[in-house]
Amino acid sequence: MVSHDAPVALITGGSAGLGVHVAARFLADGYRVILVxxxxxxxxxxITRLPTSSGVVSAEPCDLSKPAQVAALFERLGDNPGRLDVLVNCVGSSDRGLIEKLQPEKLGDLIQQNVVTALLCSQAALPMLEASGGVIVNIGSLASKVGARYIGGYAIAKHALAGMTQQMRLELKPRGVHVGLISPGPIRRDDAGRRYDTSDDPSLPSQAAKPGGGTTIKGLPPERVADAVMKMVRRRSPDIVMPGYLRILIAIGHASPRLGDWLxxxxxxxKG
Ligand SMILES: NC(=O)c1ccc[n+]([C@@H]2O[C@H](COP(=O)([O-])OP(=O)(O)OC[C@H]3O[C@@H](n4cnc5c(N)ncnc54)[C@H](OP(=O)(O)O)[C@@H]3O)[C@@H](O)[C@H]2O)c1
Structure with missing residues (x-):
């Protein structure tokens, strides 16, 4: 039985993919969980896929790219449950394509999904997070750290999220709110190889349709990424890259862009 004093975690993008696994992880730790x-x-x-016997989970339908809807959502949450300890900004979407063909409208959509939703939620959640000394976890991607080929506007949007995360962390630290970024590589899922149909663009190699735009990195179990979210909350870690060994390669790439490109x-x- 979860007590009314149990901490509260809000997971955006909690109805599919990684968000559901993050929700399950927080329920297992005794949190009350709100899915958006x-x-x-x-x-x-x-919700039917979650082990609700171990906790309390509720759902809040909301288009988080719409400022008025976000404001109304957090006003409701301010009344009930009236507290928030963790905000996981998990909404995001990837892309496929060549940068030379990227259209401003498409880039705008990707920025809405990957950056604006996290910005609006973080701003609206701030009073409750300040009261609880809470944590914001932004879900980035390896595309937050490097600009790989064939991923359209995804790296632009996720790099923006990374910059926003660091700025938020620095500005909110004196107010007792911690902000961190998790940058996972491709995450295993049943439809991983079928999510992107690039067949209508002959300029793209077939590898572009694969997870990570054809990276040779093994898919991560979503449970491991959910564990990393919990670790970030507990340790107030600023930045987690998954798999961890890539951090060193990313650092090498920053020190020597020529070597970074080669890697x-x-x-x-x-190969297709
Ligand atoms: N999948 C991967 O391999 C991978 C790898 C690295 C990083 N990531 C990152 O991990 C996060 C989750 O990815 P995923 O592939 O698990 O996502 P997903 O399966 O596509 O699910 C996206 C979730 O976000 C919700 N959503 C989308 N737009 C929304 C909006 N405007 N307002 C409210 N909710 C919205 C969707 O529900 P509705 O459509 O009903 O709104 C859904 O619950 C993303 O940030 C992604 O960039 C994913």
């Missing part, structure tokens, strides 16, 4: 997504049916279906090409073969 646009589609009410999808949210309800996600990136090695980790994303051109």
């Amino acid at each position: 997504g646009r589609d009410e049916d999808r949210l309800r279906a996600a 990136l090409l090695r980790f994303s073969s051109d």
Whole structure:
């Protein structure tokens, strides 16, 4: 039985993919969990997949790219449950394509999904997080750290999220709120190889449709990424890269961009 004093975690994008695993992780730790997504049916279906016997989970349908909807959501949450300890900004979407063909409208959509939703939620959640000394976890990607080939506007959007995360962390530290970024590589899922149909663009190699735009990095179990979210909350870690060994390669790439490019090409073969 979860007590009314149990901490509260809000997971955006909690109705599918990684968000559901993050929700399960927080429930297992005794949190009350709030899932947010646009589609009410999808949210309800996600709840049926969660071990609700171990905790309390509720769903809040909301389009988090819409400022008025976000404001109304957090006003409601301010009344009930009236506290927030963790905000996990998990909404985001990837892309496929060549940068030379990237359209401003598409880039705008990606920035809405990957950056603006996290910005609006963090701003609206701040009073409750300040009261609890809480944590914001932003879900980035390896595309927050490097600009790989064939991923359209995804790296631009996720790099923006990384910059925003650091700025938020520095500005909110004196106010007792911790902000961190998790940058996972491709995450295992049943539809991983079928999510991107690039067949209508002959300029893209077939590897572009693969997870990570064809990186040779093994898919991460989503439970491991969910564990990393919990670790970030407990240790107030600023930045987690998954798999961890890539941090050193990313650092090498920053120190020597020439070597960084060579490493990136090695980790994303051109084989179809
Ligand atoms: N999948 C990977 O391999 C991978 C790898 C590295 C990083 N990531 C990152 O991990 C996060 C989750 O990715 P995923 O692939 O698990 O996502 P996903 O399966 O595509 O699910 C996205 C979730 O976000 C919700 N959502 C989308 N737009 C929304 C909006 N405007 N307002 C409210 N909810 C919205 C969706 O529900 P509705 O559609 O009903 O709104 C859904 O619950 C993303 O930030 C992604 O960039 C993913």
